[in-house]
Amino acid sequence: MKIKRYLIIVLLLLFGSQLWAKEYAVSYLNSTRKDHLPVMEIEGRNFINLYDLERIFDGSIKADQKSQTIDLLIFEKKCEFSFFNNWVHFGKHSYNLHNDIQVINGSFYVPEYFLNLCAVKFFPEEVVLDDGSIIINFPSMQQYLIKTIVLDPGHGGKDPGAVGRILGLKEKDIVLNIAKKVKAYLEKNLDVKVLLTRHDDRFVSLGERTDFANENKADIFVSIHCNAAYNTKANGSEVYFLSTAQTHEARAVEAMENEVIKFEDQESIARYTDLDFILYDMRQTEYLNESSELSEMCQKQLVNTLSTKNNGVRQANFYVLRGAFMPAILVEVAYLSNKYEEKKLLSKNFQERAAKAIYTSIKQFKNKYDKMN
Numbered sequence: 248m249k250i251k252r253y254l255i256i257v258l259l260l261l262f263g264s265q266l267w268a269k270e271y272a273v274s275y276l277n278s279t280r281k282d283h284l285p286v287m288e289i290e291g292r293n294f295i296n297l298y299d300l301e302r303i304f305d306g307s308i309k310a311d312q313k314s315q316t317i318d319l320l321i322f323e324k325k326c327e328f329s330f331f332n333n334w335v336h337f338g339k340h341s342y343n344l345h346n347d348i349q350v351i352n353g354s355f356y357v358p359e360y361f362l363n364l365c366a367v368k369f370f371p372e373e374v375v376l377d378d379g380s381i382i383i384n385f386p387s388m389q390q391y392l393i394k395t396i397v398l399d400p401g402h403g404g405k406d407p408g409a410v411g412r413i414l415g416l417k418e419k420d421i422v423l424n425i426a427k428k429v430k431a432y433l434e435k436n437l438d439v440k441v442l443l444t445r446h447d448d449r450f451v452s453l454g455e456r457t458d459f460a461n462e463n464k465a466d467i468f469v470s471i472h473c474n475a476a477y478n479t480k481a482n483g484s485e486v487y488f489l490s491t492a493q494t495h496e497a498r499a500v501e502a503m504e505n506e507v508i509k510f511e512d513q514e515s516i517a518r519y520t521d522l523d524f525i526l527y528d529m530r531q532t533e534y535l536n537e538s539s540e541l542s543e544m545c546q547k548q549l550v551n552t553l554s555t556k557n558n559g560v561r562q563a564n565f566y567v568l569r570g571a572f573m574p575a576i577l578v579e580v581a582y583l584s585n586k587y588e589e590k591k592l593l594s595k596n597f598q599e600r601a602a603k604a605i606y607t608s609i610k611q612f613k614n615k616y617d618k619m620n
């Protein structure tokens with residue numbers, strides 16, 4: 248049996264189309280950080296996985312199936328590749344990679360020669376290639392200050408969200424009012440840029456909401472909602488951050504808020520289930536501590552300001568939070584399915600106070616993180 252196993256391994260090594268060839272040791276100037284960059288041999292030529300490049304350069308990848316292009320953003324500059332061809336576009340020029348980009352099992356492999364281009368042509372100041380090792384010199388780390396805040400009024404257009412049982416109040420209208428008030432508070436009192444994912448009654452897909460936040464390099468993402476439950480007695484405020492571990496109640500709210508995907512087209516729906524989203528997930532987990540902290544601050548402000556029942560901070564797997572690469576929370580102000588809270592939610596004063604509570608928690612969070620720098 249053992250011999251047979253060795254034989255299989257030897258055969259795989261000899262005839263496998265993808266082989267591990269060597270690796271570069273990666274180090275960072277003025278930092279203890281270390282990494283390595285594997286080189287794969289594919290049909291006799293050397294390639295590097297684009298996701299490995301993204302990692303070692305702290306870059307980001309955007310692949311577009313329609314135009315068959317992939318952008319790798321490193322040091323704030325774009326390297327544009329096309330599937331299955333041998334060119335990389337950088338700035339105004341195109342450079343020959345001498346071999347075609349490979350797409351294998353959803354991963355992109357670029358010819359090893361790309362590293363030479365990085366060191367010699369694209370980033371001579373930041374990348375040094377030296378006999379099997381790569382030294383990366385990041386431009387002096389920028390201060391992490393909270394400058395851009397994206398507020399996300401849930402639902403909109405054909406998706407009304409929760410609808411009140413007595414007055415027929417629509418979640419999409421209430422949360423838009425609240426979001427606009429939060430924006431006004433923030434702009435009046437803090438030196439920040441505040442962007443809304445929608446300004447009027449229109450449908451915005453979940454993916455578009457987080458794309459918007461990522462593209463605008465938001466430092467905080469706050470999605471604003473009103474809750475609903477089959478139990479008409481359910482009431483109170485709760486704030487969520489992302490997790491797959493959760494309680495029964497959290498799962499019910501998650502199912503309701505994720506329901507919106509039924510309004511989305513097939514392409515968007517595919518996006519929530521494909522591998523990309525697992526990667527998105529992993530990137531959001533980097534911010535779980537901050538998200539949890541912002542949730543706590545917001546929950547406290549809400550129950551103090553609104554005198555609502557404290558349902559606590561909860562974790563759930565909301566699609567709208569999964570794609571956000573920044574601290575991200577989802578606020579359920581109160582229950583539209585509860586007749587007393589529906590009445591409160593209608594009141595301008597209640598909306599104003601909800602907005603003030605959300606604003607105050609963002610201010611606290613900003614003060615804390617800005618001071619740490």
Ligand SMILES: [Zn+2]
Pocket residue numbers: 401402408409418471472473504
């Ligand atoms: Zn909602």
